[in-house]
Amino acid sequence: MNEGQGGAGPAGPARSLPALPKEAVETGMRATNLIAALVLLALSLGVLFGTRELPYWSDFAPGSAFAAFWVGAVGVVLALALFVATAMDSSHRPHEFPDRHGLIRVVALLAGLWLMILLIPHLGFLPAAILFCLFLLLGIERRPLVPSLVTTAAVAGLVYGVFIAWLGIALPTGMFGI
Amino acid sequence: MSPLRAARPFHPLLKPSALAFALGLACASATGAAMAQSAPTGPIEITTGTSPGGTPDVLMRRAAKILNEQKIITNPLVVQNRTGGSWMVAGNFVMGKKGDRNVVLCIAQPILTTPITQGLPTLYDKLTPIAMFIQGDLxxxxxxxxxxxxxxxxxxxxxxxxxxxxxxxxxxxxxxxxxxxxxxxxxxxxxxxxxxxxxxxxxxxxxxxxxxxxxxxxxxxxxxxxxxxxxxxxxLSDERRPEPELKDVPTAKEQGYDIVWGQAWGLAGPPELDADTVKFWDDAIAKLVANPEWQASLKENFLRSKLIPAAEVKPYMQKLHEEHLALLRDLGLAKQPPVQ
Amino acid sequence: MDALASLAQGFAVAGTPTNLLFVLIGVTLGQVIGALPGIGPSAGMALLLPVTFGLEPVTALVMLSGIMYGGMYGGTLTSVLVNVPGEAASVMTAVDGNQLARQGRAGQALAAAAIGSFIAGIGAVAALVFLTPALAAFALSFSAPEYFLLALLGITATASLGTGSAMKAMIGATLGLMIALVGTDPILGTPRLTFGSLELMEGIDFLPVAIGIFGIAEILVSMEQRQAAQAVRTQLKDMWLSAKDWAECRMAILRGGIVGFLIGLMPGAGPTVAALLAYVVEKKASPHPERFGHGALDGVAAAESANNSAAHGAMVPMLALGIPGSASTAVLLAALVLLGIRPGPMLLTEQADLVWGLIASMFIGNVILLVINLPLAPLFASVLRIPYSYLVPGILVVSLVGAYAISLSLFNVGLTLFFGMVGYLLIRADIPRAPLVLAVVLAPLMESSLRQSLMLSEGSLVIFVQRPLAALLALLVIGSLALPLSSFLLARRAARRAGVSEALSHSSD
Missing domain, CATH: 3.40.190.10 (Periplasmic binding protein-like II)
Structure with a gap:
């Protein structure tokens, strides 16, 4: 087993992270739960607020807001329950967080992906995807040049061969005409 | 690709009434004698808003097949399903392609009804009319x-x-x-x-x-x-259908109830489509409607193919829109049309 | 027997060299299309519809249906190997199959899925041969009240579907329900939580959610560390199914196949619902439910058997009644119309050669798929020998192209990425994702069928117990809620009697 696949067992890649100091772990889990509860509460209130003008009941059957109301209500209850449970929880459950480097890599990947989407209307899907592959392999992963170029070429070939040439899907084209 | 990119010449004298027997011949002979008239080059997309298998999708695929097979249009015709927003995604896609000669929109009922029920700007009057050419009864x-x-x-x-x-x-x-x-x-x-x-x-x-x-x-x-x-x-048609299976089915009108409703499909171009391309399509659809294979395939499904050419589509769509608007208002489903 | 004679005639039709060739082409294409994320069997069939123009109707139909069930086999590949559901019905496979792959058991997961799909597929076709008219009647006895109770049964199981606390599982399900709320209300036609967006008017497509929260999210997690350059080192010989694995799977295949087939019959459900419910049933029936979510081979086998038998089951309402039971059969029906054949209840008698040829071809097609998939499972699994960081760009780009292909719009690409971020946060917050996808799939069915039921009954709740099937399902729902509760209460009482306070605090944990 190696870490590259995160193959360290049933728990997936995260479990193979080095253990953090114990105090940090506890507050981490607690903070996560509190944030999750807050987000859920906000979403639930959003659902309730967003459907407040829709009918709850119409003629024989529930209206548009019926399901929304109950989902929102359950969301609020669960959010509050999570608050309480977190506050009362005294067990020491380990929880992993990425270190700063890990976080930077995740954010960089996401930035690359969103940038790719923004570039697609201008460059076309395929050129944007090629740029993204190179950015990921050379910029973030810092892989050797040749295998990176080969991988990028393989991905571009796959997309072109399967999606464009074979299935005839009209991927957006940009200034390069592809 | 080169033959496909060549301008598609058309025989200007070929009337819709000309029968298919002459059609193949006319097309074949016309290919050489290229007219100055310009036609779209390259593949043309027919945009539909249903997922594959929906009636408009099937109809457009069949039309595209016959148009290409009979060489009425030599540009490859590709039916694309741009689903979402009850046809508004498809509609807006074509709306955004101002003057683009390589895309047409399949016109189906939601193009009229969705703007009404969702309170969105109408589309039917902003697209370039091409033709309505398939009618269905209910x-x-x-x-x-x-x-x-x-x-x-x-x-x-x-x-x-x-x-x-x-x-x-x-x-x-x-x-x-x-x-x-x-x-x-x-x-x-x-x-x-x-x-x-x-x-x-x-x-x-x-x-x-x-x-x-x-x-x-x-x-x-x-x-x-x-x-x-x-x-x-x-x-629910104006008159009884002639087919043996259906000729004994009375219309609602006969029974004293004014319930006449049907379905209609056709094509429209993006806004500001040039007159040549409209002519290109108008001619092509006229030939399609005259094609016996096309007529037979529609007859199998009890559909009709009466051509409403580009020149007449506008008032026709206007009338359809008003009928739909009135009915949806009665049903309480119409939102106030937005200020335009 | 009548059916056997017809079947023999069907084999004569399907066995011509041309038809055999097109079955082979169809299932191979299906295998590939199923493996491509975003493009499911129905979209693939539609894209390849023009290829069938000019073919004999039987030939065209055997090829297209080959794509349909071939897609069910192919979807497994991407789900297991890279955790991106190749098509919607393989989403539960991604949950457990990918965990198995991480443990170096991708070969077993693929083999179990292939064998399960094969057995369930052959069983489903056999049922099709002998029982089509009776099954069609059964399918019609299912209407809104039954769908509601079925969906409710699935939703009530979500609490048990997590790998950690029940509360977190319910939070996941609630988030899924919220996603399902978005879009035009199907009954009243009013926009709900669409924020004026046209793209959201028809609701959030399931595939961007599935691809995002499984495929993309998993990659984001893996990015937290610099990847080691090598990949999983497994040897081909470790990739075969052992006798023990087989013993673990065979009941799962049976249960999954039956559940999948029954749900596939119903015109309102489809293979995705079938796979989800089969997974839920399997977790309840399994001797080791705690393994679900951490790489349960029987979970993979159940879900995959179910989606394949559901794909075949959907043929029943299509052939017997002309009603599409799934998105794929809708395309098959469209193909029939394009070929000049009018579908409907008379199809079985008027086009006997076509129908029986098609049914016979499904026997042949399933055999071909088994032959493709079983020996090649270890080979497919060795894709994972490529260093992961060289796989990542490909997975990401192909996933996003697939997301684009769903409706040919960049909106779904953005949505996929958005759900990728959501999925990442869910993993980090320890909220299980299986209940979420279950809720996204079942919630619309549950909501509209509840409302349809009450409209049918003019507001009376009696409709849920008046109809025999509904009453049975209602009992199952009550049972599934009451059983865990009563066993919990019993355990608690026993604990109290024994005066063991530890057990008490444990059970309320």
Whole structure:
């Protein structure tokens, strides 16, 4: 087993992270739960607020807001329950967080992906995807040049061969005409 | 690619009435003698808003197949399904392609109804009209063991108790829903309209005996009728259909109820489409409509293909829009049209 | 027997060299299309519809249906190997299959899925041969009240579907329900939580959610560390199914196949619902439910058997009634119309050669798929020998192209990425994702069928117990809620009697 696949067992890649100091772990889990509860509460209130003008009941059957109301209500209850449970929880459950480097890599990947989407209307899907592959392999992963170029070429070939040439899907084209 | 990119010449004298026998010949001979008239080059996309398998999708695929096979249009025609927003994603895609000669939009009912029901700007009057060339009829069917024999009895039964008669159909604002609204209006009754997730689910509900009434196209209804699973009460067209299977089916009008509704499909171009391209399509559709293979394939499904050419589409669509708007208002489904 | 004679005739039709060739082409294409994320069997069939123009109707139909069930086999590949559901019905496979792959058992997961799909597929076709008319009647006895109770049964199981606390599982399900709320209300036609967006008017497509929260999210997690250059080192010989694995799977295949087939019959459900419910059933029936979510081979086998038998089951309403039971059969029906054949209840008698040829071809097609998939499972699994960081760009780009292909719009690409971020946060917050996808799939079915039921009954709740099937399902729902509760209460009472306070605090944990 190696870490590259995160193959360290049933728990997936995260479990193979080095253990953090114990105090940090506890507050981490607690903070996560509190944030999750807050987000859920906000979403639930959003659902309730967003459907407040829709009918709850119409003629024989529930209206548009019926399901929304109950989902929102359950969301609020669960959010509050999570608050309480977190506050009362005294067990020491380990929880992993990425270190700063890990976080930077995740954010960089996401930035690359969103940038790719923004570039697609201008460059076309395929050129944007090629740029993204190179950015990921050379910029973030810092892989050797040749295998990176080969991988990028393989991905571009796959997309072109399967999606464009074979299935005839009209991927957006940009200034390069592809 | 080069032959496809070559400008498509057209025989200017070929009238829609010219028959297919001459068609192949005319096309073949015209290819050499290229006219100055310009035509789109490269593949042309026919945009539809349904997922694959929906009626408009099937019709457009069939039209595209015949147009290409008979070499009426040599540009490869590609039907693309841009689903979402009840056809508004497809509509807006074409709206955004101002003057683009390589894209046309399949016109189907949601292009008219979605802007009305969702309070969005209308599309039909902003697109470049090309042609409406497929028409379909609708029939009302009841359970085979229903005591109701005609529309009058149906209305009497419905009048006994408000909302006691159950009608299955597709989503709110669909053709089925509008027909139910017309029945309510014509008979001054209230029905219990139950929207299902689509025509298939609604049919399953009907066949399972859960509802009393349903709107179907003749091609959907005929197999059910012949196998004794449904009975047709009325056809909602202006006059009876000539086919032997349908000629004994009375229209709603004959039975004293003014319920006339149907479906229509066609093509429209993006805004500001040049006149040459409109002409290109107008000619092509005229040839398609005259094509016996096309006519036969529509006849199999009890559809009609009457050409409403580009010049006449505008008032036709205007009339359709007003009819839909009035009906959807009656159903309480129309939002105020936005200030334009 | 009548059916056997017809079947023999069907084999004569399907066995011509041309038809055999097109079955082979169809299932191979299906295998590939199923493996491509975003492009499911129905979209693939539609894209390849023009290829069938000019073919004999039987030939065209055997090829297209080959794509349909071939897609069910192919979807497994991407789900297991890279955790991106190749098509919607393989989403539960991604949950457990990918965990198995991480443990170096991708070969077993693929083999179990292939064998399960094969057995369930052959069983489903056999049922099709002998029982089609009866099954069609059964399918029609299912209507809105039954769908509601079925969906409710699935939703009530979500609490048990997590790998950690029940509360977190319910939070996941609630988030899924919220996603399902977005879009035009199907009954009244009013926009709900669409924020004026046209793209959201028809709701959030399931595939961007599935691809995002499984495929993309998993990659984001893996990015937290610099990847080691090598990949999983497994040897081909470790990739075969052992006798023990087989013993673990065979009941799962049976249960999954039956559940899948029954749900596939119903015109309102489809293979995705079938796979989800089969997974839920399997977790309840399994001797080791705690393994679900951490790489349960029987979970993979159940879900994959179910989606394949559901794909075949959907043929029943299509052939017997002309009603599409799934998105794929809708395309098949469209193909029939394009070929000049009018579908409907008379199809079985009027087009006997076509129907029986098609049914016979499905026997042949399933055999071909088994022959493709079983020996090649270890080979497919060795894709994972490529260093992961060289796989990542490919997975990401192909996933996003697939997301684009769903509706040919960049909106779904953005949505996929958005759900990728959501999925990442869910993993980090320890909220299980299986209940979320279950809720996204079942919630619309549950909501509209509840409302349809009450409209059918004019507001009376009696409809849920009046109909025999509904009553049975209602009992199952009550049972599934009451059983865990009563066993919990019993355990608690026993604990109290024994005076063991530890057990008490444990059970309320």
């Amino acid at each position: 029939v009302l069917v009841v359970q085979p063991d229903s005591p109701v024999k005609n529309l009058k009895q149906l209305m009497e039964l419905a009048a006994q108790r408000e909302r006691s008669l159950k009608v299955a159909g597709a989503q709110a604002g669909s053709t089925d829903h509008m027909v139910a609204g017309l029945v309510e209006k014509a008979g001054k009754v209230k029905l219990n309209y139950i929207p299902f997730d689509g025509g298939g689910s609604a049919q399953a509900a009907f066949l399972g005996g859960n509802v009393d009434l349903m709107t179907l196209t003749p091609s959907e209804a005929m197999p059910l009728v012949t196998s004794g699973k449904a009975r047709i009460l009325a056809i």
